[in-house]
Amino acid sequence: MTRPLKIALAVLGLAVALLAVLVLLEMRAPALPAVPADTPAAPSAQVARGAYLAQAGNCMACHTARGGQPYAGGHGVATPFGTVFASNLTPDPATGLGHWSAEAFRRALHEGRSRDGHLLYPAFPYDHTTRLSDADTDALYAFLRSLPPVAQATPPHTLRFPYSTQAALAVWRLLFFDAGRFEPDPQRSAAWNQGAYVATVAHCAACHTTRNAWGGPATVWGGNRMPDGRWWAPSLRDPREAGVQHWSEDQIVALLQGGQTADASVLGPMAEVVFHGTQYLHSDDLSALAGFLRTLPTDSRPAPPFEPADPAQRALGERLYGQQCAACHGDAGQGAAGAYPALAGNRVVQMDSPVNTLQAILSGGFAPATARHPQPYGMPPFRTLLGDAEVAAVASFIRQSWGNQAAAVAPLDVQRVR
Known part of the structure; x- marks a missing residue:
């Protein structure tokens, strides 16, 4: 055994021993x-x-x-x-x-x-x-x-x-993991620090942080698939997903307190967050949280190259949309103000991940009942009505119509979500 190899093995042995001691401690x-x-x-x-x-x-x-x-x-x-x-x-x-x-x-x-x-x-x-x-x-x-x-x-x-x-x-x-208490940022206002602390209490970043293969944090606020794989917690850094840097404070408050605005509504796990939690926040905490979220760093990923869906799939999706969806969401995906969200220009529809769109089609879309919107309109589930290929066709059609430009969806994508 050569001397350099002996030294390398000795260093490796010491590192393993040190790690073992740290683990035991x-x-x-x-x-x-x-x-x-x-x-x-x-x-x-x-x-x-x-x-x-x-x-x-x-x-x-x-x-x-x-x-x-x-x-x-x-x-x-x-x-x-x-x-x-x-x-x-x-x-x-x-x-x-x-x-x-x-x-x-x-x-x-x-x-x-x-x-x-x-x-x-x-x-x-x-x-x-x-x-x-x-x-x-x-x-x-x-x-x-x-x-x-x-x-x-x-x-x-x-x-x-x-x-x-x-x-x-x-x-x-x-x-x-690093233990420690919240430290106010002296370069920020009292309201900003209050909002950052409210975000800590609500542990918003627990869902909206990109995780690595070991479950450790990679990009805070960068978005991630929920642990059960059923929904996507969108990035709060990316305006193409759920970033609100360009929103007004009133818009953010309306979404967190009422579950919907003129341009957006919450579904899935976020609907539960609003229903059980954020709608009850005090007005000063809501405003502070909104102000904090508006200042998150912007990190917009470029959209992937656009490839049109297969013509046969698009034709099937268009036909099914006309039969099942247009009555509420409109022939041009314009929606109905205060009732059904517009699909044209919808950020959820156009996200790189189609998971939330597929979940809405399969499981239905139900905004939370709140004091602002005590009886919100809902969308029925199509899980038993449409097969995987049909759901994929509808999703592909709405992701590539009315100016939307997102990747087509395959039946296998639907099966994974289903």
């Missing part, structure tokens, strides 16, 4: 004591602040199983690595947070560790909640402690090996 943490049974109730103002924060963060959406009790957990969060089940946040002693102290809860949100010291999976967005203030973390704790206890055990996660191990999670954290 990351995995080790003491369990925290249980909260005393006679802990007094929190002040009502603190509980109210916690309730507001939980609503702003839409915590109930993940921590409530379909048809289950609020915050009692059991909802499965699908990820590319398997399914993570959200935990019970009610104060039940056996299955929830009944034995958790404020210190243990603070450690979970700020450090991503459970009360017994084990590492938590980042499906729980502690890479965002780490930036909450201690006062707001304690307010969330006070609110959750005020809930009625529900005895409901959390199902075991079904993650594939090695993602199911604490060692793999420790490596992920060493690569991608």
